[in-house]
Amino acid sequence: MFTPSPPPTPFTSNWEYRQYLQKNALPIMRADQTHAIHQTGVPAVYSTSNSQCLPPKESDLEQAYLSNYHFQRSLVSPHIPSSDSDSAYQLSS
DSSP: OOOOOOOSSOOSSHHHHHHHHHHTHHHHHHHHHHHHHHHHSOOOOOOOOGGGOOOOOOOHHHHHHHHHHHHHHHHOOOOOOOSTTOGGGOOOO
C-alpha cells in the first residue's frame, strides 16, 4: 500500500499547515495521483489549460425547458397592495 511521507515537523497552527500545502502542492498532487493509480489501475488526467474547454452544446430539450421556464416566470406577478384598505393586510382590532 502506498502512503505519502508525513510532513517533516508537526504543525502548531493552521497557517503553518496552509504554507506547507502551498509550497508542496505539486509533490502532494503527484503522490495522490500515484496513490489513485495504484488503487484503481486507471491513470487520472489533469488539465490546467483553459484553451481546451469547449463551450457547452445547446440542445433542443434545454432550449424547450428554458423557453417554458421563462414563459412560466413571466406569468407570475407578486401581489402589491395599492392602499391601506386592502383586506389581506389589515390587522384586526
